[in-house]
Each structure stands twice: as C-alpha cells, then as structure tokens.
Amino acid sequence: MSAHGALAGPLRSLLLTTMAREHEDVMARAEAENWGYRRFLGYLVENEVNERQRRRTERQLKESGLPSGKTLEALDEKKLPDKVRRQLPTLLSGELIRRGDNLLCFGLPGRGKSHLVAALGREWIQRHQLKVLFTPTFKLVTQLLAAKRDLKLPGALAKLERFDAVILDDIGYVQQSRDEMEVLFTFLAERYEKKSVVITSNLVFSQWDQIFKDPMTTMAAVDRLVHHATILEFNGESQRAPAAKAKAGAGGSS
Numbered sequence: 001m002s003a004h005g006a007l008a009g010p011l012r013s014l015l016l017t018t019m020a021r022e023h024e025d026v027m028a029r030a031e032a033e034n035w036g037y038r039r040f041l042g043y044l045v046e047n048e049v050n051e052r053q054r055r056r057t058e059r060q061l062k063e064s065g066l067p068s069g070k071t072l073e074a075l076d077e078k079k080l081p082d083k084v085r086r087q088l089p090t091l092l093s094g095e096l097i098r099r100g101d102n103l104l105c106f107g108l109p110g111r112g113k114s115h116l117v118a119a120l121g122r123e124w125i126q127r128h129q130l131k132v133l134f135t136p137t138f139k140l141v142t143q144l145l146a147a148k149r150d151l152k153l154p155g156a157l158a159k160l161e162r163f164d165a166v167i168l169d170d171i172g173y174v175q176q177s178r179d180e181m182e183v184l185f186t187f188l189a190e191r192y193e194k195k196s197v198v199i200t201s202n203l204v205f206s207q208w209d210q211i212f213k214d215p216m217t218t219m220a221a222v223d224r225l226v227h228h229a230t231i232l233e234f235n236g237e238s239q240r241a242p243a244a245k246a247k248a249g250a251g252g253s254s
Contacts, residue, residue, distance in 0.1 A: 018051040060125045065134045070118035084232050094128040097165045103198040107234025113200040130164040137171040144183035165196040172203035192224045
C-alpha cells in the first residue's frame with residue numbers, strides 16, 4: 001500500500017469518508033498543478049463539508065414526509081393572492097422558523113395552501129438545513145393518541161421537538177373526540193414559543209370550536225398559535241376547478 005493510500009483507514013476512522021475516498025486523486029492533481037498546502041487541504045475540507053451537507057439534506061427530505069410533487073418549481077405563483085405572493089421572499093428566508101414563529105394559512109379547499117406550505121418546507125430544508133415534518137393533521141393526532149394509550153406520549157412529543165417546523169395539513173378536516181382534541185392541544189402547547197407550527201385550514205378561527213369542542217380550549221389554542229404568527233388568507237377561485245373542467249372537456253371530446 002502506498003503512503004498516500006495508508007491515509008484512507010485513519011480518515012475513515014475519523015468519519016471523513018469523502019476525504020478517504022478522494023484524497024489520492026486530489027493529491028495527484030495538487031502535485032500536477034503545484035497547489036500549496038492551504039489550497040490542497042481547503043479543497044479536501046470543502047468537499048467533505050459539501051458531501052455531508054448533501055447527505056444530510058437528502059436524509060432530512062426523506063424523513064420530512066413532504067409530498068414529492070408540491071415543489072416551488074411546480075407552484076404557479078401568479079395564482080397566489082397578491083398579499084401571499086409579496087410575502088413569499090420573506091417566508092423563503094426561513095427567519096420565521098428560526099424564531100420559532102408560526103405560519104397559519106386559511107382558505108377554502110383548492111386554493112393552494114397545501115402546495116405552498118409543502119414547497120416552503122422543502123426550501124427550508126434545502127436552503128437553510130432546517131428540520132421539517134409534513135403530516136396530515138389526522139395522522140399526527142392518531143399517532144399521539146396511540147402513544148397516549150401506551151403511556152408513551154411524552155416520548156412521542158419529545159421526538160417531534162427535534163423538528164424546527166411541523167406542518168399540520170388540513171386541520172379543519174379533523175373532527176376530534178375529547179381524547180383526540182386533548183392530544184392535539186397538548187402538542188400545540190408543547191411547541192408554544194419554542195418551535196414552529198405551520199397549519200393549513202379551511203375553517204377560520206371562529207369555527208375552531210368544531211375542532212376543539214370546548215370554547216375555553218379553543219380560545220387557548222388560538223391564543224398560543226397567533227401570539228407569534230404570520231397569517232395568510234387564500235381567497236379567489238379554486239385552482240383545481242380549471243384543471244377538472246379541462247379534463248372533463250378532453251374526456252367529452254374523445
């Protein structure tokens with residue numbers, strides 16, 4: 001084994017796997033192009049950092065639960081309400097999530113709420129290395145309720161704490177029993193002023209008694225969510241209707 005090749009083992013033991021894989025080729029290039037030590041070492045370190053970041057981002061995207069098709073590239077920004085579109089650069093900066101603030105999106109079905117928050121979640125991971133979880137609200141509630149029955153609710157909530165932002169999609173479709181309402185409220189209370197919650201809802205706050213049943217619990221939940229929050233309203237026509245009409249028309253003409 002060459003002296004250069006003998007470095008691979010120690011580098012792997014230090015978990016510098018990219019350096020271990022690339023150092024011989026980089027060393028040959030450095031010698032051929034007469035690099036200095038600083039450039040040689042800087043090149044290796046930069047490649048190691050970039051590869052680790054790539055793997056971390058890939059892992060976080062896989063764990064996020066984000067729907068694959070709802071990306072920023074696929075988002076038709078022209079169909080967003082003007083006020084929402086104007087706030088998009090600020091939302092993409094990720095500062096809201098770093099502060100632990102909330103993002104609340106309201107509007108009737110088909111207005112693009114879920115697509116926007118999913119696209120934002122993906123960009124927060126890719127641009128800012130933030131940890132994001134996207135989940136239908138009913139799914140999270142079901143998981144928390146099962147954890148509560150198994151006396152594991154604190155552990156389940158602790159696992160969710162590692163996410164900088166949890167996106168609860170379609171909270172308005174969840175019609176909870178008292179037990180389900182309680183675990184959802186507990187989740188929101190645990191994240192209050194610590195980590196971000198992103199919510200999409202077809203119900204305005206005055207209708208949230210359909211979710212939490214009890215007026216006092218509803219008031220407490222709303223109070224925690226809006227205390228540090230950006231609120232977006234999605235009005236206008238459904239974005240799904242034109243596509244459905246076009247599809248129906250194509251089917252009728254075939």
